[in-house]
Amino acid sequence: MGDNIPVLVWLRRDLRLGDNPALAAAVASGRPVIPVFIADEMMQDLGAAPDWRLKLGVAHFDRVLRQVGSRVLFRIGSARQILQQLVAETGATGIYWNRAYHPDEITRDTNIKSDLKALGIEVKSFPGNLCFEPWTVAKGSGGGYRVFTPFWRSVRQLSVAASAPAPAQLRSPQDWPKADDLQLWAARHRMGRGVSVVRPYLSLGEQAAWERLETFCDDGLSGYSAGRDIPSRPATSGLSEALACGEISARQIWHRGRALWQDGAVGAETFLKQLVWREFAYHLMFHEPHILTRNWRQEWDGFPWNQDDQHPDVIAWKQGRTGIAFVDAAMREMYVTGRMHNRGRMIVASYLSKHLMTDWRIGQRWFADCLTDWDPASNAMGWQWAAGSGPDAAPYFRVFNPELQLKKFDPDGRYRRGWIAEGQAEPSETALSYFDAIPKSWNMRAGNPYPTPIVSAAKGRERALAAYQNRGF
Ligand SMILES: Cc1cc2nc3c(=O)[nH]c(=O)nc-3n(C[C@H](O)[C@H](O)[C@H](O)COP(=O)(O)OP(=O)(O)OC[C@H]3O[C@@H](n4cnc5c(N)ncnc54)[C@H](O)[C@@H]3O)c2cc1C
Numbered sequence: 391m392g393d394n395i396p397v398l399v400w401l402r403r404d405l406r407l408g409d410n411p412a413l414a415a416a417v418a419s420g421r422p423v424i425p426v427f428i429a430d431e432m433m434q435d436l437g438a439a440p441d442w443r444l445k446l447g448v449a450h451f452d453r454v455l456r457q458v459g460s461r462v463l464f465r466i467g468s469a470r471q472i473l474q475q476l477v478a479e480t481g482a483t484g485i486y487w488n489r490a491y492h493p494d495e496i497t498r499d500t501n502i503k504s505d506l507k508a509l510g511i512e513v514k515s516f517p518g519n520l521c522f523e524p525w526t527v528a529k530g531s532g533g534g535y536r537v538f539t540p541f542w543r544s545v546r547q548l549s550v551a552a553s554a555p556a557p558a559q560l561r562s563p564q565d566w567p568k569a570d571d572l573q574l575w576a577a578r579h580r581m582g583r584g585v586s587v588v589r590p591y592l593s594l595g596e597q598a599a600w601e602r603l604e605t606f607c608d609d610g611l612s613g614y615s616a617g618r619d620i621p622s623r624p625a626t627s628g629l630s631e632a633l634a635c636g637e638i639s640a641r642q643i644w645h646r647g648r649a650l651w652q653d654g655a656v657g658a659e660t661f662l663k664q665l666v667w668r669e670f671a672y673h674l675m676f677h678e679p680h681i682l683t684r685n686w687r688q689e690w691d692g693f694p695w696n697q698d699d700q701h702p703d704v705i706a707w708k709q710g711r712t713g714i715a716f717v718d719a720a721m722r723e724m725y726v727t728g729r730m731h732n733r734g735r736m737i738v739a740s741y742l743s744k745h746l747m748t749d750w751r752i753g754q755r756w757f758a759d760c761l762t763d764w765d766p767a768s769n770a771m772g773w774q775w776a777a778g779s780g781p782d783a784a785p786y787f788r789v790f791n792p793e794l795q796l797k798k799f800d801p802d803g804r805y806r807r808g809w810i811a812e813g814q815a816e817p818s819e820t821a822l823s824y825f826d827a828i829p830k831s832w833n834m835r836a837g838n839p840y841p842t843p844i845v846s847a848a849k850g851r852e853r854a855l856a857a858y859q860n861r862g863f
Pocket residue numbers: 618626627628629630631633634661664665666667668669671730731732733735736739757761763764765766768769770771772773776
């Protein structure tokens with residue numbers, strides 16, 4: 391009889407069968423498993439692109455679960471109330487989930503855990519989508535790391551938990567509780583840009599993530615160190631989107647990369663190091679959550695950054711018409727594909743925060759609205775790094791020159807031509823697709839002349855350095 395009492399698995403950003411510790415534990419219990427996804431209050435804070443991507447991911451995972459005899463039980467509302475209702479409706483005595491690490495999620499989950507425990511429910515949380523739980527890595531002197539290199543040195547030899555295998559079949563409950571309409575919810579999105587343009591760039595689900603990882607390990611890894619800074623080359627893994635929805639786990643990627651590193655594969659160490667930058671971002675967010683919202687270095691408080699996100703310079707930056715080719719190409723790449731090359735992210739973030747002297751949080755928010763691989767920890771760390779206000783940040787006086795950067799990292803002009811149509815006799819398809827993606831109100835045409843710089847590389851640099859000097863940096 392007890393064997394028929396179901397276990398609830400509360401899914402969040404862990405839309406995979408393999409290496410899903412909460413799901414594996416529920417299956418191992420031998421009891422019926424009810425995977426639950428709740429569109430709760432926290433989803434309302436998501437930007438348009440991550441919200442859309444997550445919805446597609448959940449709908450996709452529902453299809454995957456149906457192939458193994460299960461489904462996503464979908465509900466809309468407060469997670470706290472819905473989990474309690476489901477306990478009452480199903481008689482479940484256990485709720486399992488994989489940990490989430492955003493401070494708001496930690497607060498929510500802690501409260502829910504104590505409520506459910508008070509009701510006598512067995513609540514178990516398992517390691518989330520990280521190789522290293524943030525509290526397990528500490529400096530010799532105590533506390534969290536603030537600099538990447540010692541963090542990397544301390545984690546690179548640590549053992550990472552083995553990946554749990556994917557269950558072949560899930561045991562269903564005799565009766566499924568009533569669900570809200572997942573397909574209807576998934577179809578509703580707030581994307582203000584042409585979704586038909588962005589959609590072909592998405593890569594949904596666990597199988598697609600594994601194909602990416604395998605293709606990258608077979609064909610990309612050896613050229614990764616040399617090619618990963620060249621934005622026109624598909625030299626990186628492209629796994630960030632899958633990681634953001636938990637369609638592959640960081641541990642799975644780590645084990646694959648670590649085995650190759652041990653075999654002496656060229657590029658494997660550099661790749662793992664990049665993966666560990668993501669771990670570092672989570673480590674910082676856990677130990678010093680103010681990295682998400684406040685200058686990590688307090689000396690930046692009071693710096694006279696532009697705070698107006700409707701300022702014409704900021705609008706030009708968002709719309710990819712600053713007249714600075716590297717910046718515009720990268721902003722357009724993000725608008726069309728939902729992703730942006732890492733070099734581009736560094737350049738556009740530096741240009742906004744340094745040349746345009748605009749608060750990094752304005753850029754952080756725009757990325758959070760536009761990126762299908764949006765990740766709160768990596769995004770905040772990246773922005774604070776570029777602005778100079780973060781831990782282990784680029785020093786304030788290091789102002790990237792976007793023109794020299796373009797010469798260095800796009801010597802044959804392929805990236806520029808790939809994304810900027812204006813001024814070209816025969817613009818590329820990708821460059822033209824930007825005009826299908828943008829709202830008409832932006833009033834931009836491929837045939838218009840390419841704009842002159844709103845703030846030139848040299849002038850912007852001078853202005854930023856003068857402002858830093860005035861602040862006594
Ligand atoms: C201003 C700024 C904002 C950023 N915002 C995000 C974001 O919202 N989401 C996001 O996933 N990454 C963000 N990054 C980090 C980085 O640009 C992307 O992770 C990377 O471009 C993803 O491409 P990839 O999967 O092909 O990376 P690969 O080069 O193949 O690297 C493998 C994995 O390592 C991790 N990684 C690589 N570089 C970094 C890095 N610098 N910081 C943290 N993790 C890294 C990612 O998980 C990535 O998928 C940001 C960087 C900057 C400078």
